[in-house]
Amino acid sequence: MVNATVLARYEHFSPSKGSPLPFEAIGKLTGIAPVDEAEDALQRIGTMARFGRDTTIFNEGDPVQFCYKIVSGAVRRCKHTVNGRRQISDFLLAGDCFGFLQFGRYNCTAEAIRDAVVIAYPQIQVERLTRTMPGMGHRLVVLMSERLTSMQDHLVRLGHQAAKERVASFLLLLCERLGAKEGECFDIPMNRQDMADYLGLTVETVCRALSELKRTKRIAAPSPQEVIINNLDALRTVVDNED
Amino acid sequence: MVNATVLARYEHFSPSKGSPLPFEAIGKLTGIAPVDEAEDALQRIGTMARFGRDTTIFNEGDPVQFCYKIVSGAVRRCKHTVNGRRQISDFLLAGDCFGFLQFGRYNCTAEAIRDAVVIAYPQIQVERLTRTMPGMGHRLVVLMSERLTSMQDHLVRLGHQAAKERVASFLLLLCERLGAKEGECFDIPMNRQDMADYLGLTVETVCRALSELKRTKRIAAPSPQEVIINNLDALRTVVDNED
DNA sequence: CGGATGGTTGATGCGTTTCAACAGAGGTGG
DNA sequence: CCACCTCTGTTGAAACGCATCAACCATCCG
Numbered sequence: 001m002v003n004a005t006v007l008a009r010y011e012h013f014s015p016s017k018g019s020p021l022p023f024e025a026i027g028k029l030t031g032i033a034p035v036d037e038a039e040d041a042l043q044r045i046g047t048m049a050r051f052g053r054d055t056t057i058f059n060e061g062d063p064v065q066f067c068y069k070i071v072s073g074a075v076r077r078c079k080h081t082v083n084g085r086r087q088i089s090d091f092l093l094a095g096d097c098f099g100f101l102q103f104g105r106y107n108c109t110a111e112a113i114r115d116a117v118v119i120a121y122p123q124i125q126v127e128r129l130t131r132t133m134p135g136m137g138h139r140l141v142v143l144m145s146e147r148l149t150s151m152q153d154h155l156v157r158l159g160h161q162a163a164k165e166r167v168a169s170f171l172l173l174l175c176e177r178l179g180a181k182e183g184e185c186f187d188i189p190m191n192r193q194d195m196a197d198y199l200g201l202t203v204e205t206v207c208r209a210l211s212e213l214k215r216t217k218r219i220a221a222p223s224p225q226e227v228i229i230n231n232l233d234a235l236r237t238v239v240d241n242e243d
Numbered sequence: 244m245v246n247a248t249v250l251a252r253y254e255h256f257s258p259s260k261g262s263p264l265p266f267e268a269i270g271k272l273t274g275i276a277p278v279d280e281a282e283d284a285l286q287r288i289g290t291m292a293r294f295g296r297d298t299t300i301f302n303e304g305d306p307v308q309f310c311y312k313i314v315s316g317a318v319r320r321c322k323h324t325v326n327g328r329r330q331i332s333d334f335l336l337a338g339d340c341f342g343f344l345q346f347g348r349y350n351c352t353a354e355a356i357r358d359a360v361v362i363a364y365p366q367i368q369v370e371r372l373t374r375t376m377p378g379m380g381h382r383l384v385v386l387m388s389e390r391l392t393s394m395q396d397h398l399v400r401l402g403h404q405a406a407k408e409r410v411a412s413f414l415l416l417l418c419e420r421l422g423a424k425e426g427e428c429f430d431i432p433m434n435r436q437d438m439a440d441y442l443g444l445t446v447e448t449v450c451r452a453l454s455e456l457k458r459t460k461r462i463a464a465p466s467p468q469e470v471i472i473n474n475l476d477a478l479r480t481v482v483d484n485e486d
Numbered sequence: 487c488g489g490a491t492g493g494t495t496g497a498t499g500c501g502t503t504t505c506a507a508c509a510g511a512g513g514t515g516g
Numbered sequence: 517c518c519a520c521c522t523c524t525g526t527t528g529a530a531a532c533g534c535a536t537c538a539a540c541c542a543t544c545c546g
Contacts, residue, residue, distance in 0.1 A: 079399055082483050087399040101384060107392045137380060141344060144387055149350045151394050156322050156330040158401035159443030163534070192493065200402030202535055207494055224493060224542095240325050406502070435525065445503060450526055467510095467525055 038135045045126070046119040051075075051112040058099065060109045066120040067099040073116025074189040077108045078197065088198040089151065091190060093177060100126065100140050113190050158200045161239070166199040167209035168238040171219065175229055185228045192224075213238070281378045288369070289362040294318075294355040301342065303352045309363040310342040316359025317432040320351045321440065331441040332394065334433060336420060343369065343383050356433050401443045404482070409442040410452035411481040414462065418472055428471045435467075456481070 048071070051057055057068065060079060068075075075092040089108060092098055098110060102123075130137045157166050180186035188195075192203045199206065213219045218235055220228040229235055291314070294300055300311065303322060311318075318335040332351060335341055341353060345366075373380045400409050423429035431438075435446045442449065456462045461478055463471040472478055 079395060081399060081403060085403050087402040089395050089398050101388060103385060103388060107388075108395055137384075141380075141384060141387070142346060144384070144391065145344060145346060145350075148387065148391055148394070151391070151398065152322060152332050152351055155332050155394065155397065155401060156324060158398060159330045159440075160324060160328050197402075203493080204495085204536080205534060208534095211494075446525080447504085447527085448502060451502095454526075 036135070038129075038133055038139060041129050041133060041136070042121060042126075045129070046121045049118055049120050051116050051118065053112060053114050055112050057110040057112060057116075057118070058106050060106055062106050064099065064102045064104060064106055064123045067097065067102075067123055067126050068110070068118045068120055069097045070094050071117040071119060073118075074113040075110055075116055075118075076113050076190070076194060076198075077110050079108055086197045087200070088194060090147070090154070091194075091198065093189065097143060099123075101144050113194060163199075163201055163205045164209045164212060165239050165241065166201065167195075167206060168213065168218075168235050170195065170199060171213075171227060171229060172232070172235055172239065175227075175232075180229070182229060182232045185222060185226050188225050188227060279378070281372075281376055281382060284372050284376060284379070285364060285369075288372070289364045292361055292363050294359050294361065296355060296357050298355050300353040300355060300361070301349050303349055305349050307342065307345045307347060307349055307366045310340065310345075310366055310369050311353070311361045311363055312340045313337050314360040314362060316361075317356040318359055318361075319354050319356050319433065319437060319441075321354065322351055329440045330443070331437060333390070333397070334437075334441065336432065340386060342366075344387050356437060406442075406444055406448045407452045407455060408482050408484065409444065410438075410449060411456065411461075411478050413438065413442060414456075414470060414472060415475070415478055415482065418470075418475075423472070425472060425475045428465060428469050431468050431470060 046069070051073075057075065058066075070092055072094050075096075075098065076088045077090050077092065077098060078086050078088040080086050091113070092110075099106065130140065157169055161169065174188065175186060178186045190198075192206050195201075196203045196206045201209075210219070210221070213235075214221055218230060218238065220230060222228070289312070294316075300318065301309075313335055315337050317337075318339075318341065319331045320333050320335065320341060321329050321331040323329050334356070335353075342349065373383065400412055404412065417431065418429060421429045433441075435449050438444075439446045439449045444452075453462070453464070456478075457464055461473060461481065463473060465471070
């Protein structure tokens with residue numbers, strides 16, 4: 001049953017509808033060549049898949065079948081609470097991996113924020129690689145460790161920062177992640193509701209915080225989905241005024 | 244310099260003042276015998292140390308020198324923000340490990356909540372064990388994975404739950420962790436400030452939430468440090484009313 | 487053109503923080 | 517041994533920030 005669900009998802013796959021592409025195709029798509037042995041080994045077991053906006057990649061509690069790497073698009077990891085609310089634990093963009101080092105069942109839900117192309121690695125084969133290739137395990141642990149660090153930072157955000165500070169902090173994070181420079185325009189890949197569910201706020205509060213930042217000239221916004229950070233240090237000042 | 248600090252800490256060590264005990268002593272103290280090869284190997288490289296209440300075990304950013312396991316007492320993992328506030332990411336009790344799988348530098352600060360006896364494992368030797376013993380790496384990864392899961396749950400708490408719900412949720416967590424049954428009295432190992440810094444609240448709000456839970460007979464409190472959960476399900480109801 | 491969707495702004499109420507006062511436990515020194 | 521102090525926990529009153537509810541605008545699409 002679970003298998004059927006997963007296979008059904010592959011129908012979203014666009015480049016060659018219905019049948020997952022072998023990994024080789026990625027090289028052409030992304031222009032990225034495997035840099036080392038571990039990466040090369042992973043490549044060989046990966047197949048591409050495409051998930052439409054707001055579709056579920058896997059649910060919390062599902063048996064682990066695949067691990068993923070994002071080629072393009074964006075994904076949110078989240079938990080749904082009993083009363084329909086949602087806490088997003090993090091956002092994933094091109095190049096990010098998820099679903100690795102989960103034991104038995106996924107510990108959170110993964111959903112596409114916008115159309116996303118991912119590479120799916122069968123978990124069983126990843127595990128085999130981890131056992132046989134010395135570098136692989138370590139690499140995954142480092143990945144996990146980084147995630148833990150970023151979640152700790154997020155705890156600080158949710159525990160001790162005011163709305164404006166959370167939004168400012170989020171913009172800085174996004175800016176860095178996207179490699180945008182001061183004064184450079186970049187796209188916000190998620191909508192206001194996603195931002196709100198990540199920051200533990202309401203859509204309205206996120207809007208007001210953004211408006212406030214615009215009013216005070218710390219940021220500019222050509223469109224609702226685009227932002228320019230006029231002065232990185234000015235934004236950092238907002239974040240640090242946590243009290 | 245860093246070495247000197249760490250060595251100085253060992254002076255707190257009480258059973259044989261000044262010189263760290265070889266691990267064998269633990270067997271007698273805790274009555275726990277090594278259950279398998281990995282555990283046994285760890286035992287041989289561990290030395291005991293004692294940290295007084297509110298002392299620092301290591302600071303965020305310190306180079307990783309030791310990994311720890313708690314024999315008795317309690318420890319908090321936390322981050323200190325620029326303006327003196329503190330976010331506690333989790334509490335650790337007897338049997339819990341921390342400081343493992345950190346790369347280069349600790350990603351958070353660890354402090355003793357109350358007098359704590361720990362076993363310190365030199366990081367270099369732990370790493371060697373991880374490379375040579377097949378079971379060790381996997382065990383550490385599982386540990387890390389559990390931590391990630393619990394931090395995700397905590398994100399939900401901080402992001403979407405009201406004060407009463409957070410406190411109720413915290414009590415349930417503590418109760419389970421300590422293995423206390425419904426109607427059984429158990430000790431709260433940390434003070435109100437620690438609880439507040441963990442839950443992203445103020446001391447006063449934590450107090451009020453506790454008083455409210457007492458008033459409604461969901462819990463009883465023989466002393467400020469002791470709690471009895473009269474009805475687990477009643478408390479769970481409080482937690483789930485997240486909206 | 488009409489309806490749906492996502493984003494923004496305004497007014498109001500509620501919950502948490504803040505500030506303040508006080509109570510009880512534990513420790514110290516006269 | 518008691519007076520005194522400190523530290524932690526508790527409760528009250530007022531201020532403030534965010535959520536809520538509601539209206540409105542812009543864009544997109546049928």
